[in-house]
Amino acid sequence: MVEITRDEMAVLVALQETESSKDRVAAVLRQVPERLARLDRARQEVEQRFQEKEARVLEKRKTYKDLEQEVKSRQDAIKKSDAKLFAIKNNKEYQAVLKEIDDLKRQSAKIEDQMLDLLFSVETEEAALMEERKDCDAEKERIAEEEAQVETERAGLEQELAELDSAAQSVRGRVPPGLMGAYQQVRKRVPTGAVLAAVENYVCQGCFMNIPPQTYNELHRSTTLKYCPFCTRIIYHNGNSQE
Numbered sequence: 001m002v003e004i005t006r007d008e009m010a011v012l013v014a015l016q017e018t019e020s021s022k023d024r025v026a027a028v029l030r031q032v033p034e035r036l037a038r039l040d041r042a043r044q045e046v047e048q049r050f051q052e053k054e055a056r057v058l059e060k061r062k063t064y065k066d067l068e069q070e071v072k073s074r075q076d077a078i079k080k081s082d083a084k085l086f087a088i089k090n091n092k093e094y095q096a097v098l099k100e101i102d103d104l105k106r107q108s109a110k111i112e113d114q115m116l117d118l119l120f121s122v123e124t125e126e127a128a129l130m131e132e133r134k135d136c137d138a139e140k141e142r143i144a145e146e147e148a149q150v151e152t153e154r155a156g157l158e159q160e161l162a163e164l165d166s167a168a169q170s171v172r173g174r175v176p177p178g179l180m181g182a183y184q185q186v187r188k189r190v191p192t193g194a195v196l197a198a199v200e201n202y203v204c205q206g207c208f209m210n211i212p213p214q215t216y217n218e219l220h221r222s223t224t225l226k227y228c229p230f231c232t233r234i235i236y237h238n239g240n241s242q243e
Contacts, residue, residue: 003223004225008179011175012175015183025164026161029157029158032150036147036151039143043140047140053132060121064119179225195233197228197231197236198236199219204230204231204235205238207231207233209231211230215229219237220237
């Protein structure tokens, strides 16, 4: 049986509180990389959406240039056909060339109509794209500010964790080896949650089961460690309990 005084139990409670604080800070720190990764994905998505819209506008610009080239090609063909008319003596051939010129002019007019519609669409989308660029830059700036805030939080948490680790080391130095061994054994059996549990009005605050009256009475009088028979945590009397 491991002997313990009230002062030593108070030190163990202080150790548990410090280690619990360490665990909470460490848990928050472990979330930082994922928080930063989410922000980075958000920035990439914002930029990708803009680039997709920009690509559509550029594709329409390219289509417009291609249509311009088609119009020029037909206009060149019309000039060549006009030049041929002066050399034609046969009426049938003359009429055929006239029809060819007329077809080329109709095709050219149709393409020019397409170009007008496309130009209106491009100008409208380019105006919207300029606003989208502003929105994109503003969103990326907001993300950058949030990243900076997360990094600041990380620095503060790392400092807090270092201070808590130093405090825990200091408290451990005040715990007798026998008590520390018992504390570590319970930690192995109960890897998560508290190692120590207060008892209030016969109820273990670790598992919320009623401990036997004999154990409760021994807890008041005994100078040895007592364990909850249900959750096996080290139990101690809480001074706030109602007798």
